[in-house]
Each structure stands twice: as C-alpha cells, then as structure tokens.
Amino acid sequence: xxxxxxxxxxxxVVFGPGTLSQLGRxxxxxxxxxxxxxxxxxxRASAEHVADLLGDRAAGIFDRAVMHVPIExxxxxxxxxxxxxxxxxxxxxxxxxxGLGKAIALDSGLPILAIPTTYAGSEMTPIYGITExxxxxxxxxxxxxxxxxxxxxxxxxxxxxGLSVTSGLNAIAHAAEGLYSVEANPVMDLMAEEGIGAxxxxxxxxxxxxxxxxxxxDALYGAWLCGIVLGNVGMALHHKLCHTLGGSFNxxxxxxxxxxxxxxxxxxxxxxxxxxxxxQRALKGKDAAQAVYDLAKDNGAPVALRDIGxxxxxxxxxxxxxxxxxxxxxxxxxxxAIRQLLQDAFDGVRPAAA
Ligand SMILES: NC(=O)C1=CN([C@@H]2O[C@H](COP(=O)(O)OP(=O)(O)OC[C@H]3O[C@@H](n4cnc5c(N)ncnc54)[C@H](OP(=O)(O)O)[C@@H]3O)[C@@H](O)[C@H]2O)C=CC1
Ligand SMILES: O=C(O)/C=C\C(=O)CC(=O)O
Numbered sequence: 001x002x003x004x005x006x007x008x009x010x011x012x013v014v015f016g017p018g019t020l021s022q023l024g025r026x027x028x029x030x031x032x033x034x035x036x037x038x039x040x041x042x043x044r045a046s047a048e049h050v051a052d053l054l055g056d057r058a059a060g061i062f063d064r065a066v067m068h069v070p071i072e073x074x075x076x077x078x079x080x081x082x083x084x085x086x087x088x089x090x091x092x093x094x095x096x097x098x099g100l101g102k103a104i105a106l107d108s109g110l111p112i113l114a115i116p117t118t119y120a121g122s123e124m125t126p127i128y129g130i131t132e133x134x135x136x137x138x139x140x141x142x143x144x145x146x147x148x149x150x151x152x153x154x155x156x157x158x159x160x161x162g163l164s165v166t167s168g169l170n171a172i173a174h175a176a177e178g179l180y181s182v183e184a185n186p187v188m189d190l191m192a193e194e195g196i197g198a199x200x201x202x203x204x205x206x207x208x209x210x211x212x213x214x215x216x217x218d219a220l221y222g223a224w225l226c227g228i229v230l231g232n233v234g235m236a237l238h239h240k241l242c243h244t245l246g247g248s249f250n251x252x253x254x255x256x257x258x259x260x261x262x263x264x265x266x267x268x269x270x271x272x273x274x275x276x277x278x279x280q281r282a283l284k285g286k287d288a289a290q291a292v293y294d295l296a297k298d299n300g301a302p303v304a305l306r307d308i309g310x311x312x313x314x315x316x317x318x319x320x321x322x323x324x325x326x327x328x329x330x331x332x333x334x335x336x337a338i339r340q341l342l343q344d345a346f347d348g349v350r351p352a353a354a
Contacts, residue, residue, distance in 0.1 A: 121227025304348025
C-alpha cells in the first residue's frame with residue numbers, strides 16, 4: 001500500500017425521509033437565532049416552507065440564487081444577511097444555492113445549514129466558486145463547509161428525471177476522479193466505490209418511477225459519499241475540462257459532466273487500472289468508460305456535446321484553455337489526445353473498451 005494523508009472534514013449529517021422536520025432542533029444545536037433562508041427564485045416555495053419550520057428563528061428569505069454565484073448576487077445576499085442581522089444561512093436547493101451560502105460564509109463566517117435537493121455534492125466540500133467579469137474563480141476555505149446537512153429524499157421527488165440522471169452522473173464524476181487522484185486514499189476509495197454503486201443502482205429506478213422514495217434515498221446517499229470524495233481529494237482532467245466548457249462556453253453543469261466523463265475515463269484508463277476496476281465493479285460493467293456511457297444513454301441523458309450547446313468550431317479553443325495550466329492527472333496531458341477526447345465527446349461516440 002502506498003503512503004497517504006487523510007484529513008476528515010467536520011460536519012453533521014441528518015439523513016432520511018422526513019428529516020426536514022428536524023430542522024428546528026438542528027438550528028438550535030448550531031446556536032442560531034436568525035437564519036437567512038436561501039433559494040433560487042423557482043424554489044421559493046421550498047424556502048417559504050423552511051422559513052415556516054424555523055418560525056421566529058427565520059430572519060428572512062433571499063431567493064435570487066443563480067448558477068455559478070455571480071459576484072453581484074453574492075454582494076447583494078451578503079448585504080441582506082447583514083441588514084437582517086442573520087447569524088446563519090440555510091441553503092435549500094442544488095449546488096447553485098449552496099454556492100451562494102458559501103459566498104456569504106466566506107465573507108462573514110456565518111455557519112451554513114445545507115438542505116441539498118440535487119446530487120452535485122457541494123454541501124460536503126470546503127470549495128467555493130464565485131464568478132466575476134465572466135471568470136469563475138474557485139478556492140478552498142474551511143469556513144464555507146456547511147456545519148450541518150439535512151439530506152431528506154422527499155425534497156428531491158420534484159427533481160425532474162433528466163436532471164436527476166445528469167446530476168447523479170455529476171456526483172459519479174467526483175468519485176471516479178477521486179479514485180485516481182494524486183491524493184487518493186483507501187478510505188475515500190471505499191466511499192467512492194460505494195457512492196458510484198448506489199447511484200448506478202438508483203438512477204434507473206428513479207427513471208422508472210420518479211416518486212420512488214427508496215431510490216431517491218439511495219441516490220442521495222450516493223451523492224453524499226461522492227461529495228465527500230470531492231471535498232477530500234483533488235480532481236483531475238475531467239473536472240478541468242468541465243470547468244472549461246461550463247466557464248468559457250456556458251455549457252450546463254451536470255449535463256457537461258455527463259457527456260465528458262466516459263471520454264475522460266477512456267483517456268485515463270490505461271494509466272489508472274485500479275480505479276477503473278472499482279468503477280466497473282460498482283456499475284457491474286466490463287469497462288468503466290463504457291459502463292458510465294451506458295448508464296447515461298440508457299437513462300435518457302445527453303451523450304454528445306453537440307446536443308448541449310457546444311459549437312464544433314470552439315473545440316480547439318476549449319482544448320487550449322484546458323491545457324493552459326498543468327495539473328495532476330494519471331496520464332500526462334497530451335494535446336492531440338485531449339483534442340480527440342473533445343471530438344469524441346462532441347460526437348457522442350461510445351468509447352472503445354480499454
Ligand atoms: N463547490 C463545490 O464543491 C461544488 C459546486 N458545484 C456548483 O454547483 C452548481 C451546480 O449544482 P447543481 O445542483 O447541478 O445546479 P442547480 O443548483 O442550479 O440545480 C440544477 C437544477 O436543478 C433544479 N432543482 C434543484 N432542486 C430542485 C427541486 N427540489 N425540484 C425541482 N428542481 C430542482 C434547479 O431548478 P431551479 O433553477 O428552478 O431551482 C436547477 O434547474 C455549479 O455552479 C457548480 O459549479 C457543484 C458541485 C460541487
Ligand atoms: O466550480 C465550483 O463551484 C466548484 C466545484 C465544482 O463545481 C465541482 C464540479 O465540477 O462539479
């Protein structure tokens with residue numbers, strides 16, 4: 001076994017159907033008296049429900065969270081938190097809403113209680129992202145790691161099937177890259193394989209019956225584990241490509257992860273055989289890249305960048321941007337091969353077996 005470093009992230013998790021009802025107790029345990037509830041405009045009704053549960057511990061609602069946390073929105077939310085005298089942020093929603101909570105916490109140190117309704121995993125990480133002048137900057141700060149997370153599968157019943165599948169594959173991407181991270185360790189490997197397996201089993205069941213609370217619970221459990229992996233070990237080529245495609249070409253986050261992941265795995269397969277074994281074992285497939293591609297395609301998710309807004313003429317530039325800085329990856333970053341990876345992802349071809 002090779003040497004490794006393991007740093008656990010602190011945080012309390014309350015998990016299970018109906019656990020939102022424990023919000024009052026959890027807020028009290030945090031010592032918060034005036035919680036600002038965050039949501040997107042579309043999830044305002046959920047924010048109102050959360051505020052009702054908080055009763056006189058609710059300071060107000062800020063319902064203008066948007067994808068990738070524009071700095072203007074972050075400033076506005078910080079100001080609202082200050083004006084209302086908030087001593088806590090409660091983020092109910094996906095990664096966009098959790099991300100806004102993190103932007104507030106980064107500035108003020110307010111504790112976050114997160115109630116995730118997608119599988120993106122941000123609630124398990126000390127990573128924040130803020131977009132300024134069209135550029136998204138990410139960083140790490142222990143202050144932004146939510147102190148408490150309530151995972152209530154009932155809140156994910158309204159997540160449309162298409163988004164459930166792509167968000168689940170976003171989560172799988174964290175675990176898959178965690179398995180070949182330079183910081184990989186045996187504890188994260190266990191969580192990664194278990195998380196991929198749980199999502200691999202849950203997504204087809206959610207597609208068959210979006211109201212299946214058991215399957216929703218399994219997916220959220222998988223997302224939790226995959227999020228822990230993202231928060232603990234560094235990512236590689238796949239996440240770099242997705243940030244490039246999302247940040248510079250405005251492609252949708254979870255869909256981009258879904259399309260690119262099989263091709264990033266095929267690129268790295270020969271250099272990371274143990275990681276590939278774990279992925280294919282978790283998905284009960286014969287080849288990791290093909291198993292991920294099939295999971296997406298068989299469940300109706302997009303598999304081609306051309307179908308999610310990418311222009312073929314931008315592939316060269318995407319390749320250049322993704323290679324501007326060096327970063328750890330199992331296989332060295334080879335320009336021609338990465339350009340071909342992007343072409344394959346653009347065309348949506350099923351990757352060849354390793
Ligand atoms: N810092 C970190 O560690 C991480 C950050 N992220 C960041 O998070 C963002 C992506 O997160 P993601 O969760 O995919 O995106 P969003 O939070 O934008 O949610 C994706 C979609 O899910 C919908 N949705 C969420 N909850 C519900 C619900 N209960 N019912 C119906 N629809 C729902 C949203 O609808 P609507 O807009 O209508 O609310 C939205 O259209 C990106 O900015 C990404 O960079 C992602 C992973 C980790
Ligand atoms: O960009 C961020 O906000 C930080 C990390 C992620 O988005 C992880 C991911 O690509 O899913």
